Amino acid sequence: AAxxxxxxxxGLAGVLxxxxxxxxxxxxxxxxxxxxxxxxxxxxxxxAVTLGMEVAWLHTYxxxxxxxxxxRPAGDVRLAAGDSRRVMNLAAIAEMPSExxxxxxxxxxxxxxxxxxxxxxxxxxxxxxxxxxxxxxxxYRKAExxxxxxxxxxxxxxxxxxxxxxSELLDLLSVLTRLVGLEEAQVELLDExxxxxxxxxxxxxxxxxxxxxxxxxxxxxxxxxxxxxGFDEGDEGQLGFSFT
Numbered sequence: 001a002a003x004x005x006x007x008x009x010x011g012l013a014g015v016l017x018x019x020x021x022x023x024x025x026x027x028x029x030x031x032x033x034x035x036x037x038x039x040x041x042x043x044x045x046x047x048a049v050t051l052g053m054e055v056a057w058l059h060t061y062x063x064x065x066x067x068x069x070x071x072r073p074a075g076d077v078r079l080a081a082g083d084s085r086r087v088m089n090l091a092a093i094a095e096m097p098s099e100x101x102x103x104x105x106x107x108x109x110x111x112x113x114x115x116x117x118x119x120x121x122x123x124x125x126x127x128x129x130x131x132x133x134x135x136x137x138x139x140y141r142k143a144e145x146x147x148x149x150x151x152x153x154x155x156x157x158x159x160x161x162x163x164x165x166x167s168e169l170l171d172l173l174s175v176l177t178r179l180v181g182l183e184e185a186q187v188e189l190l191d192e193x194x195x196x197x198x199x200x201x202x203x204x205x206x207x208x209x210x211x212x213x214x215x216x217x218x219x220x221x222x223x224x225x226x227x228x229x230g231f232d233e234g235d236e237g238q239l240g241f242s243f244t
Contacts, residue, residue: 097161114166
């Protein structure tokens with residue numbers, strides 16, 4: 001894995017963490033290892049850092065890249081009062097829910113007699129690693145939780161909906177709403193990055209990047225064992241690197 005500064009890490013988050021990236025590089029991503037387009041444009045890099053800081057702030061629920069003046073307060077990911085996108089608890093949850101449904105016509109997520117909104121279809125369908133985020137969150141909190149059971153203790157569950165779960169759901173819906181709202185800017189940025197000069201392997205090496213040497217190198221490198229038959233890593237293969 002690369003040893004990066006916080007700004008560089010934020011820049012990667014701004015470029016990689018959105019559906020537009022996986023859609024654009026769907027074919028390339030069938031080969032193990034993420035290909036990262038490194039822009040040589042300082043202006044585009046700064047935009048990537050700005051977007052990435054907000055992404056990381058949201059992913060950590062306001063624990064990293066805190067900057068109230070830039071709209072990133074510590075520990076508060078909800079949209080401001082008066083913002084039309086602000087997700088609210090429209091009706092209290094009255095009983096342990098057995099299902100969670102989405103009413104697209106009203107933009108509401110409903111469970112246990114309660115309602116939350118506004119919620120967009122993109123938020124309802126938001127996935128990470130092929131798993132729906134909202135349904136996964138709810139699956140462990142519904143009246144009869146899902147998941148693998150290996151002990152009688154797995155059957156011990158709350159009998160009423162805890163208030164803190166309502167707060168958790170509001171935070172989660174807020175995070176997803178804001179992430180979806182960043183996607184258009186991330187796609188536009190990626191398009192611009194791909195339209196100008198990208199840093200080559202030689203350029204990175206001259207800047208101090210070091211690639212693993214041999215199979216015993218401690219640097220993490222992609223597992224090519226599952227690559228397509230005949231795949232040749234080649235000189236320009238995707239390798240881990242570190243900055244020294």
